Every structure is written in structure tokens, then in C-alpha cells.
Amino acid sequence: MTIPPTLETPRPSLDMGDFTRHDEAPGLVDATAGDHRIALTWADRRQAEFPLIWLRDHCPCPACRHPLTHERLHVPLEEPDEIAALHLEAGNLGLAWADGHISRFDAGWLYRRIPGQSFEDSVPARRPWAEDFRPAHIAHADFVAGAQGECAWLTALLRDGLVLLDNGPLADEEVRRLAEHIGPLRATNFGARFDVRSKPNPNNAAYTAIGLALHTDLPNWREPPDIQLLYCLENDALGGESIFTDGFAAAEVLRQTAPEAFRLLSETPIDFRFQDEEQDILWRAPILSLDDVGNVLEVRLNNWIRDSLRLPLEEMDGWYRAYRTFWRLVQAPERRFELALSPGQMVAFDNRRVLHGRHAFDPESGRRHLQGTYLDLDMCESRLRVLARKI
Amino acid sequence: MTIPPTLETPRPSLDMGDFTRHDEAPGLVDATAGDHRIALTWADRRQAEFPLIWLRDHCPCPACRHPLTHERLHVPLEEPDEIAALHLEAGNLGLAWADGHISRFDAGWLYRRIPGQSFEDSVPARRPWAEDFRPAHIAHADFVAGAQGECAWLTALLRDGLVLLDNGPLADEEVRRLAEHIGPLRATNFGARFDVRSKPNPNNAAYTAIGLALHTDLPNWREPPDIQLLYCLENDALGGESIFTDGFAAAEVLRQTAPEAFRLLSETPIDFRFQDEEQDILWRAPILSLDDVGNVLEVRLNNWIRDSLRLPLEEMDGWYRAYRTFWRLVQAPERRFELALSPGQMVAFDNRRVLHGRHAFDPESGRRHLQGTYLDLDMCESRLRVLARKI
Structure with missing residues (x-):
């Protein structure tokens, strides 16, 4: 099975309603399907594995995410299908599932979601007052x-x-x-x-x-x-x-x-x-x-x-x-x-x-x-x- | 030391800003000072002990409770004084502390606060839906x-x-x-x-x-x-x-x-x-x-x-x-x-x-x-x- 090319550069991170900028993140250089997982390598040599169920759950296509509200429509009620094909397209990940569903993931969006990684928030941690604290x-x-x-x-x-x-x-x-x-x-x-x-x-x-x-x-x-x-x-x-x-x-x-x-x-x-x-x-x-x-x-x-x-x-x-x-x-x-x-x-x-x-x-x-x-x-x-x- | 008589029937429960009605509760028939505690007996023969620190903390007089907001002004920062005198007055409790402070407690108000007793609330407990639940x-x-x-x-x-x-x-x-x-x-x-x-x-x-x-x-x-x-x-x-x-x-x-x-x-x-x-x-x-x-x-x-x-x-x-x-x-x-x-x-x-x-x-x-x-x-x-x- 082959994945049809997109007509324009995919912007799956915006389709996810994610306002964080990913344009500084490196692109993908390798993707390999393994047992219930996909192993990815980015241009900075960072590597990570993602479970297939996770990838299916996070598919940003308009059938899986509401195109206007960007909310998730897909409910991960089934064990995911196997991967029929995968390829990299301008450094981003394209997947074809055995049932024919196509998912495309932005490399930078995935990079920020490497499993086990902590979340970067603009909200600062609380800092206890020192004895000479002045606001x-x-x-x-x-x-x-x-x-x-x-x-x-x-x-x-x-x-x-x-x-x-x-x-x-x-x-x-x-x-x-x-x-x-x-x-x-x-x-x-x-x-x-x-x-x-x-x-x-x-x-x-x-x-x-x-x-x-x-x-x-x-x-x-x-x-x-x-x-x-x-x-x-x-x-x-x-x-x-x-x-x-x-x-x-x-x-x-x-x-x-x-x-x-x-x-x-x-x-x-x-x-x-x-x-x-x-x-x-x-x-x-x-x-x-x-x-x-x-x-x-x-x-x-x-x-x-x-x-x-x-x-x-x-x-x-x-x-x-x-x-x-x-x-x-x-x-x-x-x-x-x-x-x-x-x-x-x-x-x-x-x-x-x-x-x-x-x-x-x-x-x-x-x-x-x-x-x-x-x-x-x-x-x-x-x-x-x-x-x-x-x- | 004697406790001066009140000019009118004391209404300490209202002084506490408590809107629960206590008029159906029995009056006190006995009060005895013990070691850091006072033992009370109500007309229905119910008995209970209250710590002196608790009684001092809950004094409803206008110096201990704000007369308008009914909020507590007294902060229980000291171990309480000993009791110099205690007596019952129309079934309610009068206390004179060693430092001269006078506290009066409504018998019904105390009755509802017997230590270890659960709180009666008008708010019902949550009840799980049965299979045939209809609202x-x-x-x-x-x-x-x-x-x-x-x-x-x-x-x-x-x-x-x-x-x-x-x-x-x-x-x-x-x-x-x-x-x-x-x-x-x-x-x-x-x-x-x-x-x-x-x-x-x-x-x-x-x-x-x-x-x-x-x-x-x-x-x-x-x-x-x-x-x-x-x-x-x-x-x-x-x-x-x-x-x-x-x-x-x-x-x-x-x-x-x-x-x-x-x-x-x-x-x-x-x-x-x-x-x-x-x-x-x-x-x-x-x-x-x-x-x-x-x-x-x-x-x-x-x-x-x-x-x-x-x-x-x-x-x-x-x-x-x-x-x-x-x-x-x-x-x-x-x-x-x-x-x-x-x-x-x-x-x-x-x-x-x-x-x-x-x-x-x-x-x-x-x-x-x-x-x-x-x-x-x-x-x-x-x-x-x-x-x-x-x-």
C-alpha cells in the first residue's frame, strides 16, 4: 500500500489545535515499524519509540479531529491495525494503516511528545519566599x-x-x-x-x-x-x-x-x-x-x-x-x-x-x-x- | 468567685451566629469541673466531657465573638485558665475563668457539639443510581x-x-x-x-x-x-x-x-x-x-x-x-x-x-x-x- 502525496505541505500540528510553534524542531530522518511500535530518528540523532495505539489515537486527519473545533473525534476503542506502509515526507511522518486510514504527523509535534519527556510550560514553578522576599x-x-x-x-x-x-x-x-x-x-x-x-x-x-x-x-x-x-x-x-x-x-x-x-x-x-x-x-x-x-x-x-x-x-x-x-x-x-x-x-x-x-x-x-x-x-x-x- | 446573673435569658447560640434551632434540646442538670475538662449532664441523662481549651475557644461573649459579624475574635494561643466557678442558670452553663473572664453556653448548642458526635446536615448524602433510576x-x-x-x-x-x-x-x-x-x-x-x-x-x-x-x-x-x-x-x-x-x-x-x-x-x-x-x-x-x-x-x-x-x-x-x-x-x-x-x-x-x-x-x-x-x-x-x- 502506498500513501498518496499531499498537495501541500502538511500542517498537522495546527490541525491538532496546537498553538505551540514547532518550526525550530528538527525533521525526521528515519522511521521503522516494529512490534506494536514505530521507532523514529530525528535529524539531531534523537531517537524515540511511539506505540501504534498512541499514534492512532493522535491522528490529526479531519475524520479523527474535528476540522473546526480541533477536538478529538476518534475514540481509541479498538486495538490499532497494523501499519501497511510508512514513509517520510519533507521530514514529517506519513502512515497507512491496514484498514486504509492515512495519518500524517508533524515531526516537531512528535518531537515535543517523546514518551517520558516532561512538558514545557510557560507557567513558572512556585518559588517559596526567601527571608528577604520582596514582591x-x-x-x-x-x-x-x-x-x-x-x-x-x-x-x-x-x-x-x-x-x-x-x-x-x-x-x-x-x-x-x-x-x-x-x-x-x-x-x-x-x-x-x-x-x-x-x-x-x-x-x-x-x-x-x-x-x-x-x-x-x-x-x-x-x-x-x-x-x-x-x-x-x-x-x-x-x-x-x-x-x-x-x-x-x-x-x-x-x-x-x-x-x-x-x-x-x-x-x-x-x-x-x-x-x-x-x-x-x-x-x-x-x-x-x-x-x-x-x-x-x-x-x-x-x-x-x-x-x-x-x-x-x-x-x-x-x-x-x-x-x-x-x-x-x-x-x-x-x-x-x-x-x-x-x-x-x-x-x-x-x-x-x-x-x-x-x-x-x-x-x-x-x-x-x-x-x-x-x-x-x-x-x-x-x-x-x-x-x-x-x- | 461568683458569676453575676444575666439580666435576661442568655441567647448564646445566636451570639455564635448559629441559625440552627436548639429549643427542643434538653437543659443541663449537672456540671462538674475536672482535670482540664468539664463534665456535663443533660436532662435526658446524656453525659459528655468538654476540654477547657475547647470551651474557652468557643466563648460566645462579645469580646470573643464579634457582636455584628458573629465571627470568632478570640485566638486560642494560651493554655486556658482554670475554672474559678461554674453554675447552671435556667439549664444553661455559666463559667468564670481564673482571670475573671465570664463565658455562658447554651445547653442545646453544647448538646449538638458533644465531642465525637457526627454533624447533622440538611444536605443529603449522595446515593448511587440503581439500575432503574429515574430522576x-x-x-x-x-x-x-x-x-x-x-x-x-x-x-x-x-x-x-x-x-x-x-x-x-x-x-x-x-x-x-x-x-x-x-x-x-x-x-x-x-x-x-x-x-x-x-x-x-x-x-x-x-x-x-x-x-x-x-x-x-x-x-x-x-x-x-x-x-x-x-x-x-x-x-x-x-x-x-x-x-x-x-x-x-x-x-x-x-x-x-x-x-x-x-x-x-x-x-x-x-x-x-x-x-x-x-x-x-x-x-x-x-x-x-x-x-x-x-x-x-x-x-x-x-x-x-x-x-x-x-x-x-x-x-x-x-x-x-x-x-x-x-x-x-x-x-x-x-x-x-x-x-x-x-x-x-x-x-x-x-x-x-x-x-x-x-x-x-x-x-x-x-x-x-x-x-x-x-x-x-x-x-x-x-x-x-x-x-x-x-x-
Whole structure:
């Protein structure tokens, strides 16, 4: 069986809806069919094997991928046919299956998918705060000017969990306009966009003038909001300086210095709950959530809405001791960053990692008004990947 | 030391911001201070011990709880003082601590918090579909009439993961109005409110007329939307019947009949990804996510946006075999519910549990138009708890 020639240069990587550029990757110089696999060699002498079932599953032809949505239509329900013919065409791979189906693969697209290879992402790894950590500052003008400034802002936010935007306009709803560069607002029981200021009938400590110890927002949700944006419009009251710390770094110190407390706080679910006339939002989770290999994924620390402790009697004293130990560690000055937000300045932070708080302020001495919203981490990462295509 | 009498009957349970009614609970008949604990006896002879640190942590006085937000102000950073005096007052508990602080506890509030006792929630447990499962139907008129209908709808949704609302108006945006009874819309890259119909330039298989195999939406998000609402405005095209199955029930059958496939699908993270000009949303997770004790928490199954399989070469064949086994189980007719949505009918389902799909339709034969949105499970549970206060 022979594979008919294509009329034009195949562009199977775009047919796969893949926006990563492959034009710098080397072409193929050899392809050999083996037992349920094909062995490939690229021009840089790199070699790899791909299972036939994998190749069949990833066929980019219009019958296997929807030509408009680029989504996979083929369902790999059968063991794949044998290969009837294979050849290289301008350095790319052409395959004819025993049933007559033809598949063409871009050499660069395959090169980036060599089995066992790790994925190259524009999203940076999280970096714990060093003791002298200071967040990146991006100018508002650079953020709105184009991909470069917004990329720098997103990279710092995703890497450090905290970033500042300076010298923005004193404009109502500017926080919403900035957030909507990235994605839709994440609405909660406090609305899609909230005002942080001292209010007459507060339903939340943030809406008073009291000091707020370091905490995360909404641990009583199964999925607390990821990224919080707080945009300062007015801040001439006495006090009210913002406080931040890296909860992941604090958790690592706890793991090193008080392993039993770390174990208790990561293995003991407790309740967080907010009730008012309209809402009753309750979730049970440990203070520290770990992934399968024990890395800290999320910190839930919020003493205001920590609900009644429901544990067997004999576990309570130990849990309180562990809580107290972590609470003190979180306050440690060496991992603490404080600043008085200036009007026109916005802070953004990862609410599941970085704890935030503020000093008390005197509402009689002046005004303090922040506008806030939440964003999904998924949207921040997506936006960074899309912007990185252009840089 | 004596505890000063209160001027009025204490209402410490409301001071705790607790909306659960405690007036049916028995009063206290005895309280005895022991070693770091207090032993209590209620009028029904039930006995329990509470640690002093727990009682101090839960003091409902206005210095320990914010009188307006009802949030906890006290941080349990010190070992508690000893008890200087305790007494019962109208069946409730009064405590004087050695430092002079006074705490008063409602007997019914304590009764519901006896250590080791499980929590009574209005939110029903999930119930797997039996083979003859048919979803509950609630009339639109009952849903909007008051707490009873909406409670029935929420209870069925949270218990079964699927519920129908019948005989609603053929009104644009009715799905948004119904959703906003419950909570704010969960916006995604497809917007806060989306139209499901055949479109000229689709970026998603749902926006074509092709058949859709059973799937979950947006497994490429770290947190896919919880609850999906689909409101039918027009449906006179040939075909297009909706299909549903209980993914948790299918996963349990997999666990029983093909444990190795269950293990592979629950332990092997794979990539899901959606890319277009504006978005690049990528998440790596297993098809089946389990909790700490092995219960299925979430199903991610979406063959269209399953990304290139990135696994070590030797794991690929096994993964495809497991995928195929689960795929076939999911299609099994005995756990499948099909219906042709009528105009004015809305289906709601738990997108992380119940898989949905549709038969192909012929867009030349008539119109098919659904309006959809997503809601957070947190908001559905909260709404049910609040409505249950009134019933």
C-alpha cells in the first residue's frame, strides 16, 4: 500500500489545535515499524519509540479531529491495525494503516511528545519566599500596554504568589477592568466585586476597622477563590497597613521543626462555616492540604470562621497545640511583607498559598477603601500561555 | 468567685451566629469541673466531657465573638485558665475563668457539639443510581413558589446528581433567573451563560450537531464546574435526545470488575487541554479522583479535549486498555437515562459525577436551542441549608 502525496505541505500540528510553534524542531530522518511500535530518528540523532495505539489515537486527519473545533473525534476503542506502509515526507511522518486510514504527523509535534519527556510550560514553578522576599512591582501603564508587562505580572504572581501593580488610575471598578484582561470574575457570597471598607452592618471582619490577623479567604468553600486582587482607591486613615506571608514556606518550617504538628494539621479535617440570613456555607478540610507525594497544595487558616471543633475528645488538646504552633510560625517576622497600599496601587496574591492581613485602622482619621475581586488560577495560567505565544 | 446573673435569658447560640434551632434540646442538670475538662449532664441523662481549651475557644461573649459579624475574635494561643466557678442558670452553663473572664453556653448548642458526635446536615448524602433510576421531576411553578419546591429540587440534585424542572416559561435567560435563586453563576471560558446550538464557527463539539458521547465538561480546569443547568427553549430537530449516566456508579462497577483498570485510572494523571486564539487551559489529573479512603470524588472523562497522552512508553498500552474498559462500562444501558428535553424543561446535574451526552441531531430538520450555566456546589448546599431553616 502506498500513501498518496499531499498537495501541500502538511500542517498537522495546527490541525491538532496546537498553538505551540514547532518550526525550530528538527525533521525526521528515519522511521521503522516494529512490534506494536514505530521507532523514529530525528535529524539531531534523537531517537524515540511511539506505540501504534498512541499514534492512532493522535491522528490529526479531519475524520479523527474535528476540522473546526480541533477536538478529538476518534475514540481509541479498538486495538490499532497494523501499519501497511510508512514513509517520510519533507521530514514529517506519513502512515497507512491496514484498514486504509492515512495519518500524517508533524515531526516537531512528535518531537515535543517523546514518551517520558516532561512538558514545557510557560507557567513558572512556585518559588517559596526567601527571608528577604520582596514582591515584584509592575507599572499599571506597562500592564495595559501589551503582552510584556502583563506577562511579567502574571509570572511573578504565579511564581511568588504575590505581585504589586503601581500607579494606576483612581477609577472606580478599575480592579474589574484589570481582572477581565485575565478572565471572568470569580463570584462568591460576597459578590463578584466587593468593597473593603468599614461598613455600618458588617457580615465579615474585613468590613470593620479591626486588625486582621494573617488568614486565607473563604476556607469554608470546598474551593476557596484562587487569586485575590485588592485595588486601593483611598488610604489616608491611620493604620491599615497590609501584611502578607507565604503560607507554604511557613508550612515547610512547621514540617521541619514540629513534624507532629504538621502531621496533625495536614491529616485532621476541621469545619469552617459562615452563616447569616442568606447563607450557610460549610466545608470540612484540614488546615494544610497535601498532594499525593506530601507537597503542600493549600493552606486554610481563618480563625474567624473556624467552626466549632468537632473531633473525638482525646484528639482535641493535641489539635489545639498544633494549631497554636502553626499560628505562631505564620506570624514570624522573617517571612512577613508589609506595606501601606497607595491609592492607585493593586496587590494580587494567591489566596490558597499566601496569607493576608492588615493592621487596625482608625476610621475617624481618614478613609480607607479597597475594591477587590477574585480570579481563577486556571484563567491566569491560560492567559500567560496565550501571551507567551506572542513574546 | 461568683458569676453575676444575666439580666435576661442568655441567647448564646445566636451570639455564635448559629441559625440552627436548639429549643427542643434538653437543659443541663449537672456540671462538674475536672482535670482540664468539664463534665456535663443533660436532662435526658446524656453525659459528655468538654476540654477547657475547647470551651474557652468557643466563648460566645462579645469580646470573643464579634457582636455584628458573629465571627470568632478570640485566638486560642494560651493554655486556658482554670475554672474559678461554674453554675447552671435556667439549664444553661455559666463559667468564670481564673482571670475573671465570664463565658455562658447554651445547653442545646453544647448538646449538638458533644465531642465525637457526627454533624447533622440538611444536605443529603449522595446515593448511587440503581439500575432503574429515574430522576425526580419538580414543577417550575413549585420551584418558584417557595421553600418547599426549591428544597425538593436541591435535595434530588445533591442526592442523585440529576433533577428535572418541568413546564417552565419559554423565556430567554430563564436559566439565569433560576440559577440566581441559588447563587452567582460560575463563569468559564465559555462565558457565564452559554447557548447550546449548532453554530457556524464552533470552538466546542457541543456547538455542532454531532452526537456527543457521555462526558464531563471542562476536565481541563483544575476545578471543573460543579452543577450544570441546561434549559430547553426549542427542540424540534430530529434527534438530539439527552443521555445521562452516574459516573460514580460506573466507577464502582469498574472497581469491582476490573480492579487493575480502576487502579490505573485513579492513579495515572493525564492531560486535558483546550487551546484556541484566546485560551490555553490545561490541567493534569487522573480520570478518577479518590478521597483519602478511596471513595470516588470526581470523574473527568472528555475524549475531545483529552490532550496528548504523556506517559512513560511502558505505561501506555495498559492505560489505553483501562480507558477502553471504563469507556465501555460508562455506555452500559442499565445505568443510562435518556430523554428528549421539552421546551420549558430544565435539566440540572452534577458535572463532576454525572456524565452527559446527546444523540446527533439534524439541524436542517428543526431547531434545538438550550441555554446553560454552571453553579457552585457550595452555593447549592448553602441554599438548601438556609431553606431548610424555614421548613
